[in-house]
Amino acid sequence: MKKFTALLLTVAMLLTLAVVPAMAESKGTIKLGGLAPLTGNYAEYGKGFQIAWQMAIDEINANGGANGYQLSIDVKDTQGDPVVSSTMATSFAEDDEIMAILGDFSSGACKANAPIVDRYGIVQLSPTASAPDYAGMSPYCFSIMGRQDKEAPFLATYVLKKYLGVSKVAVIxxxxxxxxxxxxxxxxxxxxxxxxxxxxxxxSDETDFSSIITKVxxxxxxxxxxxxxxxxxxxxxxxxxxxxxxxxxLALGPGTSEQLLEQLINPDNLIVTSPFFFNPEDATLTAWKDEFNALAGFQPTVHPACAFDTAYLIKTAIEAIGDGEITREAIRDALQNIDMNGLTGHIQFEEAGDITRDYLICGVVDGNWKVLEGFDYSK
Amino acid sequence: MEYLLNQLVNGICQGSIYALMAIGYSVIVGVVGMVTFTYGEIMMIGAFGAFYSFQFFGNNLALAIVMAFASSFLLGIVVYKVCYERFFNAPRHIALLCTIGFSMLMKNLVQIVFGPEQKPMINIINNATYTLRLGSVAVDFKLLQIVVMLLVILFAVSLTLFFNRTRWGVALRAVSQNKQAAYMMGINVKRTAMLGNCIGCGFGGIAGILLSIYYYTVSSTIWGNFSMKAFSASVLGGLVDLRLSALGGLCMGIIENLGITISSATFRDVFSFAFLIVILVIRPQGFAAKKGSRV
Amino acid sequence: MSKVQAFYHKHRTILLLAVFAALCVLPFVVTKALFVRYACNILLFATLAGSLNAINGYSGQMCLGQAGFFAIGAYVCAIFSTRFGVNFWLLLPISGVFAAMVGLLVALPTLKLQGIYLSIVTLGASEIIRIIAQTWEPVTGGALGIKNIPYPWLFGLDTFRPKYYYFIFLLIGVLFLLVTNRVLKSRVGRAWISIREDQIAAKSLGVQTSFYKSLNFMYGAFWAGVVGCAYAPFVNYIEASQFSTDTGFNVLAMIVIGGQGTLLGPILGSMIVTVLTESLRFLDNWRYVIYAVIIIMMMWLRPQGIAGASHSVLAGGKIKRKPVRREGARSHG
Known part of the structure; x- marks a missing residue:
């Protein structure tokens, strides 16, 4: 028995020697935390996040990682509930191996997490929080959706007044x-x-709109x-x-959603504002869209595209740190000063931690989305 | 003026669906003698049954209604076996808690099987609108609303005929009045109670599909509210009288819609609940003439 | 079972002290912060379930609207601490009193009702409270809710970390148990139990049922309000949808499973339900299916719950009417 054990140990040591040089090649893995509503009312968007993040991380890792580091993400279901989101955020924040948090989906959840990420000093990069007061809550709060104090006024000035030339508007x-x-x-x-x-x-859970319609x-x-x-x-x-x-x-909020078109009796009558459009003539976008559709089973909107970009933003931030130590604070600083072109366009953070986007006016022709007026319409 | 009339039409249409719900609920409470918290989910199953009938058999409204009735009827059998049969002689709250558990069960099972998202249901009934001119005012009636109201009247009438003219119907009425006496008359109380329960559920299923058509969506989360509304409408009718319950449902629909007119849609449920509480405080027996301590 | 009970009686004080000591040490022994947070949840819900049990389990009125009183406690704390900077510890009893007053308002119309009518009114009241919270923007923030509720200071420690906040819940839980135990052994408690078992008989013996039923509602509401006040800074952000009927049913499930009519029941129920919720989180909807099945099974097999009062009407139609010895005759409240 003694001889056998000695043999076993030797083999083990030899194997380790063989593996160690291989491990020295990659610098290890940087872990990220993901918050998304995988169940509940926003499940569609949460699943979109999860799939987009995985697409991005797989692509990044296959191409050598972020400056040699492999990335991984642990996605937790927040059920669209800010309280659950805070619990998950706290558990990420207390785990020293998690370097940054991506998500959550709703402004409410992100704002609820703001004091937590601020206290613990960890980045919360949301793909879709659009409340204007969110990013300013902490230097660690970021969002790339664009702000409601830009999109909503755009609707008023450029779509209603300039494009349609109307003066009396009903908003539901x-x-x-x-x-x-x-x-x-x-x-x-x-x-x-x-x-x-x-x-x-x-x-939010209303289903009967006929009385509202009559009233309006x-x-x-x-x-x-x-x-x-x-x-x-x-x-x-x-x-x-x-x-x-x-x-x-007119609609503000759903963007150029394909699901929406299928649910409408009369889709051609719709105009939306959107910061982003899957232009069928752009090969990269179309390829991404098809890949997402194959993995998810439904068409993407701007939301998963933003999620995709958040993963790439972290990669770019890590690369900007260069040879320095990868800490939560270092990631935050690198993110604040970033300048990147992502799937959804040019991303450069303002001081508060969010970005300003330009908007398109999109409409429906023969059941398909078309851009009615481009980004320069509002210049 | 025209606006108020239109809202009134909305209220009557919604009220007639509530009336159907209330009738079904009253049948259950009257015959079985026990209240239920799971009525909303029974309506849900009816709605889903009809939804799938549309998927597989096309836009056949009559078939869908039959499917809705059938699915809820079958579920009624399950509810009876699980929540009622065993607890006939036990304190009331036990059966009640059982129905609460059952409603949780159904709601989540449906979400698992059919998915949590709401499914659209459009183009079932042609979106035509008819305008009725009364002097200078024009009142709009959607074809949908007309169909709904006619169906409700049809079912209410057929139910009344059933209760008064058929043997089963008479047996049901006997059981609802006095179980012991009915038993002594040779009526199989258990089987009759189950039948009553299932008929009540079946009507709930039809109400479910009508609601879904009216809202253009089939969902799994909105039904808890309707349990409450069915109960409220029934209470107005003294819980056991079918015609008064229907009237109660109609009233509720009208009050809700008129309430939205003067305030905001976010207060819809407040109107229903406040109305219910006021009624219970002032006149617990609702429209009924005498007080019956049913529960 | 009676051997366990006998043992418990003999060594009662020491056992309880040992449990208390273990609970005090727990947050320092458990390393994962997430688990400490779960422990906080268990304590929080144990008291909330206890407050519901004080109504449902002791006076036999089936209240389904505990979420409403909980909401009032939480909002009172949030509003007064964020707007007026009132100290948290002062707010605990204040929230309780507010909630108790609302409890009285809810109780009044229900005094003449029973059974399902009462339950529906409580449910309706809970929903009305929630809708008011959602729409009364200037006071409750409406759909935006109230955020950044300040963390209280406990003996000089900032309770931002869950393992310090834990002690706030522990304190409230222990206080609740001590007070409720006292109340139940007093005249008031006996009146409640008599109403639960047979209201008409109680009335005929001179028990003022209306007074005691209202008192009971107020008592349950008071503690729900206190728990709500403790809850608000813990989650740091409150908003109306956190107090829906689902929350109410969740608490109800805890006492149905854990037991009604005893002090241990809600604690057990809170533990079981919270552990199931957190450990089965990955199952999503199946989690609720499991609860529902457990509730139904409980009703079939043991309606009073696992640790519920077996010698009461809560146990259903299977009450054994054999003569009971003095020792086991009292229901241990």
Missing amino acids: RVDSDWGMAAFNNFKAQADIEGLEVIEEKYK KATDPEVLVVMDQGLPVSAIFNAADSAGWDIQH
Whole structure:
């Protein structure tokens, strides 16, 4: 038995010697934490995040990693609940191996996590938080969606006043953190532009819109704007159509979502604002879109594209650190000064930690999305 | 004025669906003698049954309604066996807690099997609108609303006929009045109670599909609310009287829609609940003439 | 079972002290912060379930709307500490009192009702509270909620870390148990139990049922409010949807599973449900399916819950009416 054990030990040592040189090649793995709503009302977006992050990380690792470091991400389900998100954020923050947090989806959850990431000193880079007061909550808070105090006024000035030339607008919006921010910013700009705004709000799990439609129809507006994401958008427009109401439809929030087109009775009547568009003529974008669709089973919107970019942002930040030590603070500093071209466009953070985007006006022709006015329309 | 009339039409349409719900609920409470918290989920199963009927058999409304009735009817059998049969002579709260558990079970099973997202259901009924002119005012009626109201009247009438003219119906009424006496008359109380439960559930299923058509979506999360509303509407009818419950449902629909008119849609449920609490405080027996201590 | 109970009685004080000591040491022994956070959740819900149990398990009124009282406690704390800088420890009893007053408001219409009517009114009240929280923007922040609720100071320690906040929950939990134990052994408690077992008989014996039923509601609401006050800084951000009927049903599930009518029941229920929730998180919806099945099974096999009061109406129609010896006759409340 003694001889056998000695033999076993020798073999083990030899194997280690063989492996060690191979390990010395790669510098190890940098771990990231991922927060996303994998279940609940926003499950579609959360799954999109998860898939996009994995796509990015696989691609980065296959091409030599970030400055030699391999990346990995541990995605936790926050159920779209800020309290759960905070619990998960705390557990990431207390784990010294996690260097940065990507996510969450909703502004509410990100804002709830802000004091936590601030205390522990770890970056929270959200692909989609758009509340204007989020990024300023901490030097560690970042977002690349663009802010509601740019998109909502864009709707007022460029879409309603300049493009459509209307003056009386009805807005039906969801009563949530996001909905409130979007509407308040919109109203402020609409007042400056001299637009008359009629507002109706509904709770997030509302399903019956016929009474709201009747109410709003009676005020006789020129266009109908819906501010929300997901199924209520199509439900409201369908309710309007079936009430026999012939009016232009506009939406702020869903972007150029393919799912939305399938759910509408009359898709050609829709105009949206979007910071991003999957241009069919751009080969890279189309290839990415097809790959995502193959993995996820549904078409991507701007949200997973932003998630994809967040992973690449971390990679770029790590590379900017160069030979220095990779710490949470170093990543934060590198991120603040970053200048990168991602899938969704040029990304360079403002002082607060968010970015300013330009917006497109997109419409539907024959059931397909088309860009009606490009980025230069608002210049 | 025109606006108010339109809202009234909305209210009547929604109210008629609530009325159907209330009728189904009253049948269950009356015949089985026990309240249920799982009525919303029963409606949900009906809605999903019909949804899949649309998927597989096309836009056949009649078939979908039959499927809705059938799916909820079958679920009613399960509910009866799990939550009611065993607890006929036990304190009331036990069956109640059981139905709460059952509702949790169904809601999550449906989310697992059919997915958590809401599914759109459009183009079932042609989106035509008819305008009725009364002097200078024009009131819009969607074809959808007309169909719904006619269906509800049809079912209410057929249910009344069933209860008054058929043997099963009479047996059900007997059981709802006095189980012991019915037993002594040779009625199989257990089987009859189960039938009553299932019929009530079946109507819930039809209400479920009508609601889904009306809202253009099939979802798995909105139904808890409707349990409450069915109960509220029933309470107005003294819980056991079918016609008064239907009236209660109609009232609720109208009050909700008119309430939204004067305030915001976010307060819809507040109106229902506040209305319920007020009724319970002022006149617990609702529209009914005498007080019956049902529960 | 009776051997365990006998043993427990003999060495009661020492056993309880030992458990308390173990609980004090726990956050320093457990290394993973996430687990300490779970322990906080267990303590938090143990008291909240206990407050619901004080109503459902002792006076027999089936309240389904505990989430509403919880919400009031949380919002009172959040509003007063963020707007007016009131000290957390002062806010604990204040939140409790606010919640108790609302409890009284809810109790009044229900006094003449029973069974399902009462339950629905409590549910409706809970929803109305939630909707008010969601829409009363100037006070509650509406859909935005209230954020950045300050962490309290405990003996000079900043409770930002879960392992210090743990002691706040522990303190409240122990206080709740001591006070409730006292109350239950007093006249008030006996009145409640008599109402639970047979309201008409109680009335005929001179028990003022209306008074005691309202008192009971207020008591349960008071503690729910206190727990709510402790909850707000712990999660740092509160918003109306955290207090939905689902939360209420969750708490109900805890006492159904753990036991109604005893002090141990809700603690056990909180432990079981929290452990199941966290360990089965990866199962998503199946988690709730499992709960639901457990609830239904409980109703079939043991309606009073695992550690529930077996000698009461809560145990269902299977009460054995054999003469009981003095020792085991008292339901251990």
